[in-house]
Amino acid sequence: MLAGRCAAREGRYLLVGGGATSNLCRLTAAAASLVGLDCIVLHNAPDTPENRERSFLNRLFGAELRFIGAVDESQRNAALAEAAAELVRQGRKPYIVGDPVLGAMGYVRAAFELHEQSQREEAPIRHVFLAGSMGPTEAGFIFGNALLGHPFQVHLVSVEYERAELEEHVRRIYEGLRDRTGLDVAPLDAAPPQYHMEHLGGGWGVPTPASEAAILAFARTEGILIEHVYTAKTCAGFVEALTEGRIAVGEPACVIHTGGTAALFSQFGSFRTVT
């Protein structure tokens, strides 16, 4: 709270790792400031003025930044474990953010929230589009949908992996949710998501003509910002389903905007039609 940190939270740290534009890092830094915890962000990126600029919002939220160079994910995880161990040696209490099953639980609630809204607004949404990536968001939403009795047809627009790998990520986390909650939920295959692979293009973070078109269309007709890595490809998949008539005109449908807007500033150079 604005009055200052609660004494009971002194010495408690959130640790998180990711690239300089990582949305997870930014959200963790913001959440830490909200609940009065200290936050350390490890960026697996070189310490350059450009990367410091990309990570500026994390500093604004009060996080301590550590640039550990362009290491891979396992080296970054080892660095996080070491940073946590060091804090423990100092008598502090660290928590490493990044458990995919726990993270997925947020999106279980998102399914309930969307369902409640769609009932309240008397707009019975059937089709829901999400970015298909590492899996927690998708598996959480699909698990929530299963708990609700499958009111939604979930569409996953892959932005990172080929289909088999994406399916594997979603399945593993879905099963993790079943194990961890102990709930008797239908298996994933009872109502599988539809996978859309046509917007993956050159892979994670590589813009496509359709992602650029979606960014411009949403900005210039709706005043909504989406970005190349996650939301623009997802919206491009949604627009395609509309234009091909797979979703009927006037049928209530939803694209979940998962955020990431700040990443647009680092994508400035990738636009072909906006300078």
Ligand SMILES: Cc1ncc(COP(=O)(O)O)c(C=O)c1O
């Ligand atoms: C803005 C945004 N949307 C969607 C995703 C995909 O989420 P998940 O890793 O749960 O598949 C991410 C992941 O970093 C993200 O940053």
